[in-house]
Amino acid sequence: MSLYSPGETAEETGFSLDTLRYYEKIGLLPRVHRNASGQRRFSDSDLYWLALLRCLRVTGMPIAEMLTFAELTRDGGDDTFVERMALLKAHDRRIESQIAEMREKQRAIREKIAWYEDNIP
Amino acid sequence: MSLYSPGETAEETGFSLDTLRYYEKIGLLPRVHRNASGQRRFSDSDLYWLALLRCLRVTGMPIAEMLTFAELTRDGGDDTFVERMALLKAHDRRIESQIAEMREKQRAIREKIAWYEDNIP
């Protein structure tokens, strides 16, 4: 079990230093361990959690909902497995329909590109 | 060639009345025709253009870039076909990589769901 500096963690996870502090501040991250001089030292489990947050964020989950998920995870224990799973499943369905919509719009854009292709003066 | 009220246009395009006015104000839409009492009457070509804007927006193109595209379309004539096409092609590539990233993150989320599934207490 190793520990990571804020810089390493930012590098690893793709979040900025400020975002890491911000996430901790709003409670999206559990209190991060500090070394003797007060600097953050992220654990493997912090990194794992951050990776999951990254997945949720990139796929468009709003912070408020990630917060709900974080709270279930932090305070709930096993009792909230079903609830957490439901939340992720709902999000998965949203991802699916987002991608479907993007594909549909992409088709229209490609038609437009093809039209230009055929009509270059 | 028919004309559409703001309400109909909002309905049709999925943009709100306010957004329609906003887009006209910032120049994303050419000046929209008005009836005798000053109310907007959108044409078929306005609707066509709005549908294209919708595709770009939904797929994540920033307003500033749509504005570039609008300016090329408005002022450029045929001379800008190549440029417009390049802009759309670049956007199409971005859509592609966005979808790829979403799919990748979705996989991780589904693994997490599966893990919960297997570990319901």
Add this chain to the structure above:
DNA sequence: CGTTGACCTGGAGTGCACTCCAGGTGCCAA
């Protein structure tokens, strides 16, 4: 004739998710 309802304007306000800042600490290398 009055009152809806859809629309008009310019400009202010909102929500989200960061991002930046000033002023400070701690530690290491030259």
Add this chain to the structure above:
DNA sequence: TTGGCACCTGGAGTGCACTCCAGGTCAACG
């Protein structure tokens, strides 16, 4: 011992894309 770097804090500021508001016009309906 002095410079530089990575980090710390609370709080203010930013950018984007709308969204709302007050106060007004207009046309049609009962």
